[in-house]
Amino acid sequence: MSNVTVCARFRPRSSKEFRDHNDGVCVRGIDAETFVFQDDKEDELTFSLDRVFYEESPQAAVYEFLALPIMRDAVNAINGTIITYGQTGAGKTYSMEGPGIQDCDEHNKGLLQRVVDGMFAQISSLQDIARYTVKLSMPSLSINEFISNSLRDLLDLSKGNIQIKETKTQGILLSGVTEVPVSDSAEALQHLCTGLANRAVGETQMNMSSSRSHCAYFLTIQQDSVKDKRVKTGKLILVDLAGSEKADKTGAEGRVLEEAKTINKSLSALGNVINALTSGSPSKASHIPYRDSKLTRVLQDALGGNSRMALLCCCSPSTSNASETLSTLRFGMRAKHIKASPRASEVKFAKSQEEPSSATKDEKCGRILEKMKERISNEDIKMLEEVFIHEGIISSLDSVEDVESAYEDIVSKTIQSLQQAIEELQLKVQKLETENKGIQEQALRNQEPGPVGKMSRFISSWYASFFTS
Numbered sequence: 001m002s003n004v005t006v007c008a009r010f011r012p013r014s015s016k017e018f019r020d021h022n023d024g025v026c027v028r029g030i031d032a033e034t035f036v037f038q039d040d041k042e043d044e045l046t047f048s049l050d051r052v053f054y055e056e057s058p059q060a061a062v063y064e065f066l067a068l069p070i071m072r073d074a075v076n077a078i079n080g081t082i083i084t085y086g087q088t089g090a091g092k093t094y095s096m097e098g099p100g101i102q103d104c105d106e107h108n109k110g111l112l113q114r115v116v117d118g119m120f121a122q123i124s125s126l127q128d129i130a131r132y133t134v135k136l137s138m139p140s141l142s143i144n145e146f147i148s149n150s151l152r153d154l155l156d157l158s159k160g161n162i163q164i165k166e167t168k169t170q171g172i173l174l175s176g177v178t179e180v181p182v183s184d185s186a187e188a189l190q191h192l193c194t195g196l197a198n199r200a201v202g203e204t205q206m207n208m209s210s211s212r213s214h215c216a217y218f219l220t221i222q223q224d225s226v227k228d229k230r231v232k233t234g235k236l237i238l239v240d241l242a243g244s245e246k247a248d249k250t251g252a253e254g255r256v257l258e259e260a261k262t263i264n265k266s267l268s269a270l271g272n273v274i275n276a277l278t279s280g281s282p283s284k285a286s287h288i289p290y291r292d293s294k295l296t297r298v299l300q301d302a303l304g305g306n307s308r309m310a311l312l313c314c315c316s317p318s319t320s321n322a323s324e325t326l327s328t329l330r331f332g333m334r335a336k337h338i339k340a341s342p343r344a345s346e347v348k349f350a351k352s353q354e355e356p357s358s359a360t361k362d363e364k365c366g367r368i369l370e371k372m373k374e375r376i377s378n379e380d381i382k383m384l385e386e387v388f389i390h391e392g393i394i395s396s397l398d399s400v401e402d403v404e405s406a407y408e409d410i411v412s413k414t415i416q417s418l419q420q421a422i423e424e425l426q427l428k429v430q431k432l433e434t435e436n437k438g439i440q441e442q443a444l445r446n447q448e449p450g451p452v453g454k455m456s457r458f459i460s461s462w463y464a465s466f467f468t469s
């Protein structure tokens, strides 16, 4: 099985699809993993994924296969990400939240409520082993021409634009995002409702309650071991992506059309990252364009990093949406080849036993970074910015925080490679010293005279003593 669990979910046909397209269906199920898809030209393609959920598949089945193992791991400090992807109106929000986050019965609950319920149930079964603290945050990448591509805080709308930072030890961080502590499912649900009420909603002809933003739910689960004060943290991210759509098909105009373009652009950036992660030889470190969009930057750790990932490809079964469904499925097939390396988070100790070494190393790097910043000239800065753009590290200089974090990224990588070069040089020096010693010893041995030499040395010393005496 791949590092990424990829499933497809076909929703029931909408009344519009029934009405307009004469019952046409582009998918025929074979079994729980395989189905046959009929494209626009009526060619048949067979797809095999980790699991396929057909229209009658209950929400519980999706949760149990796709999300439960990742939730369990997150409670054990292994980061996980669950993403719903697909065309607008394909069932992403239904899968994530059910028909409504608050007022839905047990049967209809989405992944979000089930993950929260399951997580608190697991935590309560582990009370004797560890004390758990759970925090929730809800950043939303709003696709709105007025708040252009900004990362908003759905739990505190007064926070304008959340900055994305990257640290060596914690990876991607959303600086200043509101993190509310939640102690049970009811409390978490209450905050989720507040956040979702703040989520931007636009309208298109395609789907009257289409969500025009990528929304992420971050659950940070910290465990303090009762026995030995060890602290471990797992991060669980659920992402409900905005839907891709063909503008001509939805009839979107003006602001909604601009939003659709921005959404498609950020989803293409996601596709480009996945393509870069899955193509080329693994030994050749290729450039992954995480910085091309805020979406890919926020998901950087989840994509090919230290995180387990599950992708739910939400699809319409209608022939009228066959081309969109095919592109969703192709995206899923591509994502299956991502190689992630999930591992448990680093263990830290509660303050009294904190290990000083790693903090000191980071502080040292920070000091070096500051010194380098002071010394760098304006001309060098301009040149670096040109290189950043040329190399695709940033797409424009408009985003100050992108440029800043590109500098930090590059400088910290440079420091790392310089440190590595120093270590390599030290090894070389050691080796040369050993070789040198060997050569000197050999030279000494070579100076040792043989029998003829000994005789001539004796004669010359005898001769000298004879004439001087």
Ligand SMILES: Nc1ncnc2c1ncn2[C@@H]1O[C@H](COP(=O)(O)OP(=O)(O)OP(=O)(O)O)[C@@H](O)[C@H]1O
Residues within 6 Å of the ligand: 010, 011, 012, 055, 086, 087, 088, 089, 090, 091, 092, 093, 094, 095, 099, 207, 209, 210, 211, 212, 241, 242, 243, 244, 314
């Ligand atoms: N598995 C399902 N069972 C029953 N109804 C579903 C299912 N999936 C989706 N629906 C219904 O289809 C409609 C569109 O679904 P949803 O809003 O989840 O789409 P979406 O992919 O989130 O769209 P957007 O990207 O535009 O937000 C909704 O009315 C939803 O209730």
